[in-house]
Amino acid sequence: MWRFGVRLPVTSRLLLPIYSTWTGWTCPACRSPPPPGQGQLWIDALFGLGQSRPLPAPLAALAHEARLAGQCIWAVDVPSGLDDHHGRPLGACFYSQRTFCLGLYKRGLLQSDALAAVGQLERLDFGVPNWVLDMVQQPESLPRGVTTADRTTAPWPEPPSAADKYGRGRLLLLAGSQRYPGAAVLATAGADASGAGAVTLYVGPDVARRVSDGYPHVLNAAAALSPPLESGPLVWRQLPDLTRHDAVLLGPGMDYAPFVAHAWEPLQKFAGLLVLDADGLNRLAATPESEAVAWLQGRCGPTWITPHIREFDRLFPNCCHGDHAERAAAAARAAGITVLLKGPRTAVAAADGRCWQLLEGVPTAARAGLGDVLAGFAAGRGAMAVATGDLDHGQLVRAALDHLHAARQLVEGGWRQPSPPMVAEHLRQQGE
Numbered sequence: 001m002w003r004f005g006v007r008l009p010v011t012s013r014l015l016l017p018i019y020s021t022w023t024g025w026t027c028p029a030c031r032s033p034p035p036p037g038q039g040q041l042w043i044d045a046l047f048g049l050g051q052s053r054p055l056p057a058p059l060a061a062l063a064h065e066a067r068l069a070g071q072c073i074w075a076v077d078v079p080s081g082l083d084d085h086h087g088r089p090l091g092a093c094f095y096s097q098r099t100f101c102l103g104l105y106k107r108g109l110l111q112s113d114a115l116a117a118v119g120q121l122e123r124l125d126f127g128v129p130n131w132v133l134d135m136v137q138q139p140e141s142l143p144r145g146v147t148t149a150d151r152t153t154a155p156w157p158e159p160p161s162a163a164d165k166y167g168r169g170r171l172l173l174l175a176g177s178q179r180y181p182g183a184a185v186l187a188t189a190g191a192d193a194s195g196a197g198a199v200t201l202y203v204g205p206d207v208a209r210r211v212s213d214g215y216p217h218v219l220n221a222a223a224a225l226s227p228p229l230e231s232g233p234l235v236w237r238q239l240p241d242l243t244r245h246d247a248v249l250l251g252p253g254m255d256y257a258p259f260v261a262h263a264w265e266p267l268q269k270f271a272g273l274l275v276l277d278a279d280g281l282n283r284l285a286a287t288p289e290s291e292a293v294a295w296l297q298g299r300c301g302p303t304w305i306t307p308h309i310r311e312f313d314r315l316f317p318n319c320c321h322g323d324h325a326e327r328a329a330a331a332a333r334a335a336g337i338t339v340l341l342k343g344p345r346t347a348v349a350a351a352d353g354r355c356w357q358l359l360e361g362v363p364t365a366a367r368a369g370l371g372d373v374l375a376g377f378a379a380g381r382g383a384m385a386v387a388t389g390d391l392d393h394g395q396l397v398r399a400a401l402d403h404l405h406a407a408r409q410l411v412e413g414g415w416r417q418p419s420p421p422m423v424a425e426h427l428r429q430q431g432e
């Protein structure tokens with residue numbers, strides 16, 4: 001640990017005192033700890049990778065003082081005092097504004113408990129050749145870190161130019177309720193931004209009115225029902241003909257109702273993509289985990305689920321070990337589905353063992369309703385991919401990256417706390 005003026009370049013002349021202090025070789029400049037103060041940059045290159053013990057008392061005290069003083073710290077590889085495997089502070093810890101990961105990202109640095117100490121995470125590629133990385137990486141068990149820069153290579157459904165609205169993805173939205181009409185509006189906004197050709201709702205008249213104000217081109221398949229669909233928690237008396245849709249999104253703001261096996265049967269038999277979010281997941285979670293997993297395993301088509309951690313815990317109480325990516329991967333394997341586990345660093349895991357974790361997040365955009373936009377957007381993209389015959393887990397990763405990118409662009413453009421409708425609108429513009 002050392003300090004120097006922000007403008008000084010890092011040279012070997014500066015690195016020498018750092019090295020000498022902590023190897024016992026002393027030089028006059030290093031005999032006392034640096035006084036915490038503003039306006040200087042500290043480089044924390046003390047302990048790095050593989051820490052398992054709390055910091056020694058003098059360093060713990062220094063870390064504490066530095067935090068109180070709001071000292072600007074950059075960490076090399078891993079902030080001192082942080083367990084990079086589990087992503088937890090071991091006690092006092094140096095809280096960095098930026099952490100420069102050497103060679104490879106350390107997965108513990110992506111965990112919620114680590115984020116405050118890690119700050120902005122950046123990778124320094126110091127030239128480890130790919131063949132060495134291939135030797136240490138087992139692609140099936142390690143999550144692949146992705147950033148918004150990966151959007152350019154992630155898959156994207158491209159309907160042929162001759163395709164009409166039905167050839168550009170037909171999505172059915174089962175969303176909203178009297179209690180949460182806004183969730184249907186937000187999911188529709190996300191679906192609309194995806195570019196899907198035909199988005200159809202199946203909702204009661206109250207919710208339909210709310211949606212049609214902003215999205216008059218979105219149809220309501222329940223409009224002709226007599227008597228009309230109840231406006232309370234939606235329980236399906238008769239689902240529309242699902243074969244007319246490429247994907248179904250079930251859940252945002254539907255409110256709670258018990259799982260009814262025979263009512264869910266058409267959804268299980270649906271050969272297109274089923275996306276389950278929010279109350280779709282909560283309803284399924286009302287059955288014992290083994291029955292929910294069996295139901296998912298029995299699905300005739302692909303299934304994506306987009307839970308946040310509380311919804312995930314309700315549905316998969318036994319997938320409770322490991323970090324975010326490991327838990328998503330365990331559920332994906334068990335149920336034969338693709339899991340997008342939302343959070344500060346969202347993870348996506350497929351049943352075949354492939355797993356991705358977003359290396360970035362936009363905390364100020366994380367507000368109620370942002371997940372509804374993501375669910376609609378991902379389901380719309382999925383419907384397009386089913387229509388074009390190239391559905392792939394990568395499209396779900398791409399949807400999460402696009403959603404993140406839209407939020408970040410708004411923040412960088414000066415909207416510090418963008419709202420979910422703004423993110424949806426930005427997503428729509430991104431796709432144009």
Ligand SMILES: NC(=O)C1=CN([C@@H]2O[C@H](COP(=O)(O)OP(=O)(O)OC[C@H]3O[C@@H](n4cnc5c(N)ncnc54)[C@H](O)[C@@H]3O)[C@@H](O)[C@H]2O)[C@@H](O)CC1
Nearest residue numbers: 180181182183251252253254255278279310311368369372
């Ligand atoms: N505009 C809308 O209509 C929105 C509707 N939403 C719907 O709201 C329903 C509940 O979704 P959640 O994601 O909140 O469900 P959660 O599973 O997170 O929470 C369940 C209940 O506990 C409450 N709760 C949980 N943690 C809390 C905390 N730390 N502090 C205060 N209250 C807490 C929530 O308000 C909710 O009533 C879903 O149907 C969802 O789709 C949300 O998506 C937000 C936007």
Ligand SMILES: Nc1ncnc2c1ncn2[C@@H]1O[C@H](COP(=O)(O)OP(=O)(O)O)[C@@H](O)[C@H]1O
Nearest residue numbers: 308342343344361362363366368369370371372
């Ligand atoms: N601390 C955070 N930093 C960045 N993104 C976050 C953070 N917490 C949550 N998010 C993101 O915010 C969104 C919230 O979704 P969700 O919890 O489903 O909200 P809602 O159900 O209210 O729409 C997700 O995309 C999630 O990844």
